Amino acid sequence: MNPTYVQVAVNIPQVSGVFDYHVPEDLGGEIVPGCLVVVPFGSRQVQGVVLRQVDQPQVADTRPVNALIDFEPVLTPIQLRFAQWLAERTLSPLSTCIDLMVPPGLSQQADMLYHLNDAQLSDPARLNDVQKRTIALLQERGDLRGRQLEAAFPRRNWKPAVQALVRMGVLMTRPVLLPPQVQPKMARNVQLAIPADQVGQQDALLGRAGSQAFERRQRALRTLADEPGVVDVTWVYAASGSSLADLKYLAERGLVRLGESEVIRDPLRNLTWAPAEAPPLTLAQQKVWEEIHRAVHTSAQGKASPPFLLHGVTGSGKTEMYLLAVEETLRQGRQAIVLVPEISLTPQTVRRFQARFPGKVGLIHSRLSQGERYDTWRRARAGLLQVIVGPRSALFSPLPNVGLIVVDECHDESYYQAESAPHYNAVAAAVAMAREAGAVVMLGTATPDVSLMYGFQLAKWKVLHLPDRILAHREAVRAQMNQFGLQEPVMDGSEATASLPLPPVKIVDMRLELKMGNRSIFSRELTSALEETLAAKQQAILFLNRRGSASYVFCRDCGAVLRCPRCDLPLTYHRGEDMLICHTCGYRRKMPNKCPMCASEHIRQYGMGTEKVEQLLKERFPHAQVLRYDAETTAGKNAHDLLLNLFANHQADILIGTQMLTKGLDLPLVTLVGVILADVGLNFPDYRAAERTFQLLTQVAGRAGRSPLGGRVVLQTFQPKHYAILTAARHDYQAFYAEELAQRRRLRQPPFTRFVRLLYRDLKAAAAEESAQEMARQLRGWIAAGNYKQTDLIGPVPCYFNRLNGYYRWQIIVRGPDPAGLLRGRSLGDWVVEVDPPNTL
DNA sequence: AGCACGCCGACT
DNA sequence: GTCGGCGTGCTC
Numbered sequence: 001m002n003p004t005y006v007q008v009a010v011n012i013p014q015v016s017g018v019f020d021y022h023v024p025e026d027l028g029g030e031i032v033p034g035c036l037v038v039v040p041f042g043s044r045q046v047q048g049v050v051l052r053q054v055d056q057p058q059v060a061d062t063r064p065v066n067a068l069i070d071f072e073p074v075l076t077p078i079q080l081r082f083a084q085w086l087a088e089r090t091l092s093p094l095s096t097c098i099d100l101m102v103p104p105g106l107s108q109q110a111d112m113l114y115h116l117n118d119a120q121l122s123d124p125a126r127l128n129d130v131q132k133r134t135i136a137l138l139q140e141r142g143d144l145r146g147r148q149l150e151a152a153f154p155r156r157n158w159k160p161a162v163q164a165l166v167r168m169g170v171l172m173t174r175p176v177l178l179p180p181q182v183q184p185k186m187a188r189n190v191q192l193a194i195p196a197d198q199v200g201q202q203d204a205l206l207g208r209a210g211s212q213a214f215e216r217r218q219r220a221l222r223t224l225a226d227e228p229g230v231v232d233v234t235w236v237y238a239a240s241g242s243s244l245a246d247l248k249y250l251a252e253r254g255l256v257r258l259g260e261s262e263v264i265r266d267p268l269r270n271l272t273w274a275p276a277e278a279p280p281l282t283l284a285q286q287k288v289w290e291e292i293h294r295a296v297h298t299s300a301q302g303k304a305s306p307p308f309l310l311h312g313v314t315g316s317g318k319t320e321m322y323l324l325a326v327e328e329t330l331r332q333g334r335q336a337i338v339l340v341p342e343i344s345l346t347p348q349t350v351r352r353f354q355a356r357f358p359g360k361v362g363l364i365h366s367r368l369s370q371g372e373r374y375d376t377w378r379r380a381r382a383g384l385l386q387v388i389v390g391p392r393s394a395l396f397s398p399l400p401n402v403g404l405i406v407v408d409e410c411h412d413e414s415y416y417q418a419e420s421a422p423h424y425n426a427v428a429a430a431v432a433m434a435r436e437a438g439a440v441v442m443l444g445t446a447t448p449d450v451s452l453m454y455g456f457q458l459a460k461w462k463v464l465h466l467p468d469r470i471l472a473h474r475e476a477v478r479a480q481m482n483q484f485g486l487q488e489p490v491m492d493g494s495e496a497t498a499s500l501p502l503p504p505v506k507i508v509d510m511r512l513e514l515k516m517g518n519r520s521i522f523s524r525e526l527t528s529a530l531e532e533t534l535a536a537k538q539q540a541i542l543f544l545n546r547r548g549s550a551s552y553v554f555c556r557d558c559g560a561v562l563r564c565p566r567c568d569l570p571l572t573y574h575r576g577e578d579m580l581i582c583h584t585c586g587y588r589r590k591m592p593n594k595c596p597m598c599a600s601e602h603i604r605q606y607g608m609g610t611e612k613v614e615q616l617l618k619e620r621f622p623h624a625q626v627l628r629y630d631a632e633t634t635a636g637k638n639a640h641d642l643l644l645n646l647f648a649n650h651q652a653d654i655l656i657g658t659q660m661l662t663k664g665l666d667l668p669l670v671t672l673v674g675v676i677l678a679d680v681g682l683n684f685p686d687y688r689a690a691e692r693t694f695q696l697l698t699q700v701a702g703r704a705g706r707s708p709l710g711g712r713v714v715l716q717t718f719q720p721k722h723y724a725i726l727t728a729a730r731h732d733y734q735a736f737y738a739e740e741l742a743q744r745r746r747l748r749q750p751p752f753t754r755f756v757r758l759l760y761r762d763l764k765a766a767a768a769e770e771s772a773q774e775m776a777r778q779l780r781g782w783i784a785a786g787n788y789k790q791t792d793l794i795g796p797v798p799c800y801f802n803r804l805n806g807y808y809r810w811q812i813i814v815r816g817p818d819p820a821g822l823l824r825g826r827s828l829g830d831w832v833v834e835v836d837p838p839n840t841l
Numbered sequence: 842a843g844c845a846c847g848c849c850g851a852c853t
Numbered sequence: 854g855t856c857g858g859c860g861t862g863c864t865c
Contacts, residue, residue: 005865007865008865010864010865012864017864017865019864020865021865039865040865042864043864058865059865061865062865063865
């Protein structure tokens, strides 16, 4: 038989090529595209994924595929194509894109094992700190892998020092590849191997009559005789006092059969949901549904369907559209992926899916154990789950026949993977994945990114509108009003689907407040609005945009600002502990009494944190119950739900919160939303600063007046004439879009050009700058050589966050019609490459 | 990433 | 003369 050859992408993030291997006879036929295999690579064994079979290998001498890790392919053919698209799009190695699709724990990367030799060291005094600590660690814990040393020396450049020990003969190294860390979970079971009525005649086989073991074995047999069929061993242990040894003893004598069966680790196992039925649709929903319904059908017949952008304000019934689309997709025998921003923050959305499709939903989120995640992944692959709901990573679920991809709140930043390569945007990726799969894609939001909207208009893809907020809380509000002995408000409309107006927004010019002698953070407008809300026994939300503001500490005499020694960013003052904390790296220090620069005692905190707002609020409204909703108070496991339930049940009157408040909360009794300072964030040196501010304000304003009680919004700002604030106050997306687009066109920013951001990080400031200058020279050379007339560089410059985690950061933005084209296929070394980055900070 | 090969500076 | 710096290239 001819040897078969396969092309393999090896699981080493830095290796971008593909390699050919031959398939040994004993694996012939098993190895198909998508399989996870072990292959020799240089001196080590590495994991790889088979991309395709090839007739002719690229080199004369091939090495063999060593082992097959899983008999089923781990990637579907669609996923293999999708991974290749993603690699090209993000300028990332294919292996990193493939690795997104292999569940953590199953995927393993090659590592190095470090072993301490017995021989004594001649001159221990000459060793440096890392070397001494490495030796101590190895003495204490035995052999260690590179990953473990990495954890022991965070942010330290330990490799050269350890390599020196290897050269000195103190250490030995050996490449290792760990087996997968996840496996199907098996449970032992047992069943009787003889007819139940013969159980009483086996005493001769049960050991010495009358002994304890005899008694246990006899009881075990009787238990099984009463229980026909296969039972869990633990059940037998509990009923008879026997142990595995006893059952094995019985099995050896042919009396019982031991077996194993898989136990699914299902995070939703113990939850039951009252099945929910679809509510009646509004007219707008019906029109949207007609479009989606048609698309789901034509795509199930193999015809491509362009993406949909579902532009609808908060509470306009987008989720119901998703639910219907999923239902129809399932009816066509296909599966659906639903992406949501942050699972812990949108329990309401998730619950709706679970209630509508009981038993069919697989949930992915960050709190799942590796085993749960692995089992969910395998059930998806086996076609046992029809709907996967999760964050951006859920897009990579191995569903056999994806017919629908939903991206809810598609403007959300969490859809962009900023932390590690590949730096991808799950919205763009969902569109590409849907194209590969022949699936329908629905992108839903109240505030589409202007680039996305512009893209839809250029491509003439359909934008569907749901302009009205649906009054869905009539019953809930009525119940709550009765509970508090309040009179029922007058409600417009009589149908269940009556719509609600968007809340009026009042812009308050804080400059005038200062001129009028009001030095408080609460304007007179906001103060009286709060008073009225409290008097009416309704609820308020105060929104504080922390990002970019700073509760920083500065000296009123010399002006020095206290900064993090690692990140160079202003430190945040925490009143309770009297501590200064860096919110980027976690550095903390005691609040000093004197300015470290000039020793003045006039040093104090400035700016606002949620704690400060809480304190001021309590001073001004001593009788109000105030809740704080921020990273600190929601740190516990179910703290989010707990806090929100507390507030939803009117245990508190005012909720103070940050960004987290903008996510899909649904709090009907809230009639007032106050934004402490709307222009925070507007002055970031970033092309999307205005857009982010508009999106944030629009989302926050949407929290008010979601009931027949009505509602209003107060925006406090020092820039009352800024278009982002004016248009957000009018709920006027179109006006913002037009103005923002005009700005972007004028400033040659996306979507009229495209950005690739190149980021360099170095522990030494000079080295970072030098590398940046060198890269810029190279880039200019490529631009000139390739005659890229419309492509230019922004930078090199230090980043806005010019020091993060101890690293100095420099960046270069390559701007042009196709900056990725300029860079494709070139080696960028240690540079972080981001194509179409959502921010350039 | 790891490792080999390769070409210039200070040490037994 | 060699040991060792890290630059460059390769891993099927």
